[in-house]
Amino acid sequence: MLTKREELFGGTPDEYLSHKEKYENSTRKAVILFSLLRKIQEENNTDLTNYRNLLSGVLGASISQDGSPFGLHYIMFMPVFMSQADEEQQERWLHRALNCSIIGSYAQTELGHGTFIRGLETTATYDPSTQEFVLHSPTLTSYKWWPGGLGNTANYCIVIAQLYSKGECHGIHSFIVQVRDEDTHMPLPGIKVGEIGVKMGLNAVNNGFIGFENVRIPRTNMLMKHAKILEDGTYVKSKNSKLIYGAMVFVRVVIVFDSVNYLAKAITVATRYSAVRRQSQLKEGEPERQILDYVTQQDKILTAIAGCFAMKMNARMLWDTFNVINDQLHKGNMERLGELHALACCLKAISTSDSSLFTARCRVSCGGHGYMVSSTLPATSALTTASCTYEGDNTVLLLQTARFLLKTWRQIDTGPLTPTVEYLKTVSAPGFSYKWENSIEGIIRGFQIVSMKKISSCLNLMTAKVMSGMSQADAWNTISIQLVSAGESHCRAIVISTFHEDMSKAMRSMSASLAEVMGQLVELYAVYWTLERLGDLLEYTSISGADVVKLRSWYEELLRKIRPNAVGLVDAFDIIDELLQSTLGAYDGRVYERLMEEALKSPLNAEPVNQSFHKYLKPFMQGKL
Numbered sequence: 001m002l003t004k005r006e007e008l009f010g011g012t013p014d015e016y017l018s019h020k021e022k023y024e025n026s027t028r029k030a031v032i033l034f035s036l037l038r039k040i041q042e043e044n045n046t047d048l049t050n051y052r053n054l055l056s057g058v059l060g061a062s063i064s065q066d067g068s069p070f071g072l073h074y075i076m077f078m079p080v081f082m083s084q085a086d087e088e089q090q091e092r093w094l095h096r097a098l099n100c101s102i103i104g105s106y107a108q109t110e111l112g113h114g115t116f117i118r119g120l121e122t123t124a125t126y127d128p129s130t131q132e133f134v135l136h137s138p139t140l141t142s143y144k145w146w147p148g149g150l151g152n153t154a155n156y157c158i159v160i161a162q163l164y165s166k167g168e169c170h171g172i173h174s175f176i177v178q179v180r181d182e183d184t185h186m187p188l189p190g191i192k193v194g195e196i197g198v199k200m201g202l203n204a205v206n207n208g209f210i211g212f213e214n215v216r217i218p219r220t221n222m223l224m225k226h227a228k229i230l231e232d233g234t235y236v237k238s239k240n241s242k243l244i245y246g247a248m249v250f251v252r253v254v255i256v257f258d259s260v261n262y263l264a265k266a267i268t269v270a271t272r273y274s275a276v277r278r279q280s281q282l283k284e285g286e287p288e289r290q291i292l293d294y295v296t297q298q299d300k301i302l303t304a305i306a307g308c309f310a311m312k313m314n315a316r317m318l319w320d321t322f323n324v325i326n327d328q329l330h331k332g333n334m335e336r337l338g339e340l341h342a343l344a345c346c347l348k349a350i351s352t353s354d355s356s357l358f359t360a361r362c363r364v365s366c367g368g369h370g371y372m373v374s375s376t377l378p379a380t381s382a383l384t385t386a387s388c389t390y391e392g393d394n395t396v397l398l399l400q401t402a403r404f405l406l407k408t409w410r411q412i413d414t415g416p417l418t419p420t421v422e423y424l425k426t427v428s429a430p431g432f433s434y435k436w437e438n439s440i441e442g443i444i445r446g447f448q449i450v451s452m453k454k455i456s457s458c459l460n461l462m463t464a465k466v467m468s469g470m471s472q473a474d475a476w477n478t479i480s481i482q483l484v485s486a487g488e489s490h491c492r493a494i495v496i497s498t499f500h501e502d503m504s505k506a507m508r509s510m511s512a513s514l515a516e517v518m519g520q521l522v523e524l525y526a527v528y529w530t531l532e533r534l535g536d537l538l539e540y541t542s543i544s545g546a547d548v549v550k551l552r553s554w555y556e557e558l559l560r561k562i563r564p565n566a567v568g569l570v571d572a573f574d575i576i577d578e579l580l581q582s583t584l585g586a587y588d589g590r591v592y593e594r595l596m597e598e599a600l601k602s603p604l605n606a607e608p609v610n611q612s613f614h615k616y617l618k619p620f621m622q623g624k625l
């Protein structure tokens, strides 16, 4: 009799399963894991904090790097319910979703549209004679495409569609739609649903497609916490049209936590492997060195560790900011919604692009063995690159942040600014002067000045182009590279300052030795990104060539200091071997034995001579083909 742990983590490795077998195996594992999580959920009430912890548990414990067919049920279906459904609807469905007696998905993206959601084509037309909505996919491009779990798993989904009533279009709204029979799991009439095929990664998420042929749903299936349709078809608009976007903000906040979790896995593997792997002699006649002793290896890996700690602290700041502003939104105070959206956008973009960049570096830093699926680095790389796209393409999100920053800059002299942008006032105040200094505070100030000057420059450029007769939209598009760069600089300034401030607070309760190491990580992160963004700093601050020489020495000194604590730092992530699932990163360091053990599981090693020899090779080698 297998233990739960053996059931979850044993069996044929996913990499040797077909696409279909992988899905079936993931579903088998998911029901085991989520039965355990359901018990946890039943013991806790369902507010967003508990929910985020549960979600982190779901995602952190995702026992396959290929994700889970239940992922979207937790990641989007339920959060959207909590933010978009009215009390009666939550009463009717949320409990069933929480105890998984229904499994949901979130169907927003279509074959033809992902970013431009105001361009979505699926329609929901209200019929007052029957008090129903008619859901319809008018074109192939209107088919929903991507919703996780929708292929074969979910029997409900939230559909985002253009709402029509009394001949008028009211824009996109959310609807809950049953897609499969709860007993037979057969697709309901008028519904064409299926799975979208093999992807670069996340092949257990069961992403699907769905098309509607005049499918009727009750009026009360429109999620009506904000906007409503009355029985006679009267549309009651939301207090704020942007509230429909709320769930995307929440998920972006969660994604920042998640990008940290995935990066933590990758650097645990790469760091431990770099301590085990010996290669080349540093000095003739000496034993081969741990590759972690090579400064170029430290440059790849130790900066990733610092980045992981930095983003973890920023994820916590973002979550705290989300809670504060979400409470205000519930009380009808929309003042900081735009700031929250801008912060969630840029932190989601930067955390996922950093996570993708550093995970790819971890893969390369492990050489050939890092290219083995059994190292788990390829899957983590495929996953982190996906996070640069899902929940909003990173470029588009940074443009959203830039949009908010330009709006803020236009109003810079009209009153106080909200917390995440008040530095703009400080560094642009009359009489403010700053001379570059090689210190954490000096670096933070430098990044803030770069951000402010880029925003100011973008606005001046926009104004000049519009004054020259260019349309606002063309001017925006023309300078959009600089707009994205301004969004990134703003975010980097926030990440460095948050890391420094929050870590300084945490260090007060640490032992001196631990505080010293944490302080080194903050310095390494700040100096690394200073060297990475030298062009900006040379353009907008008084940093000199002599400063840069000293920065490089400072950087190399930090790598030397942190090297002895590298393995201890990743051990502190405390990721158990079963979740790490890596031949290179296992706690016991038996890398070569594990590589061989995993290789022998390959079906191609089941017999000494594969059948293709007799069928193809032998006749070929004998010139008979």
Ligand SMILES: CCCCC/C=C\C/C=C\C/C=C\C=C\C(=O)SCCNC(=O)CCNC(=O)[C@H](O)C(C)(C)COP(=O)(O)OP(=O)(O)OC[C@H]1O[C@@H](n2cnc3c(N)ncnc32)[C@H](O)[C@@H]1OP(=O)(O)O
Pocket (backbone or CB within 6 Å): 059, 067, 068, 071, 072, 075, 076, 106, 108, 109, 114, 115, 116, 117, 118, 148, 202, 205, 242, 245, 246, 248, 249, 251, 254, 255, 258, 337, 338, 341, 389, 390, 391, 392, 393, 396, 397, 400, 403, 404, 407
């Ligand atoms: C937890 C995840 C990790 C799990 C890992 C495991 C498995 C992973 C598997 C899958 C991933 C999981 C789920 C994935 C789900 C999805 O991908 S769901 C689909 C997500 N899609 C998007 O995010 C679409 C992105 N596009 C947009 O958000 C909008 O189209 C965009 C904002 C880009 C433009 O919209 P538009 O209406 O054109 O906006 P404007 O630029 O005109 O601005 C209008 C005003 O609205 C404000 N605004 C826009 N968005 C928001 C928002 N979200 N919140 C608040 N406000 C918003 C914007 O600021 C403008 O306001 P002003 O007029 O300036 O005041």
Ligand SMILES: Cc1cc2nc3c(=O)[nH]c(=O)nc-3n(C[C@H](O)[C@H](O)[C@H](O)COP(=O)(O)OP(=O)(O)OC[C@H]3O[C@@H](n4cnc5c(N)ncnc54)[C@H](O)[C@@H]3O)c2cc1C
Pocket (backbone or CB within 6 Å): 072, 106, 107, 108, 109, 112, 113, 114, 115, 116, 145, 146, 147, 148, 202, 207, 386, 389, 390, 391, 392, 393, 395, 396, 399
């Ligand atoms: C693994 C995965 C899981 C997903 N899960 C779901 C899900 O469960 N539910 C769901 O609804 N969706 C899901 N998605 C879809 C995802 O939300 C979209 O892929 C994402 O929003 C990007 O849209 P798109 O793919 O249409 O790309 P596009 O918007 O077509 O972007 C393509 C390129 O065009 C550029 N671009 C687009 N618009 C602009 C602009 N205004 N300015 C400048 N450049 C622009 C982008 O920067 C990008 O480089 C998932 C996607 C992935 C990869």
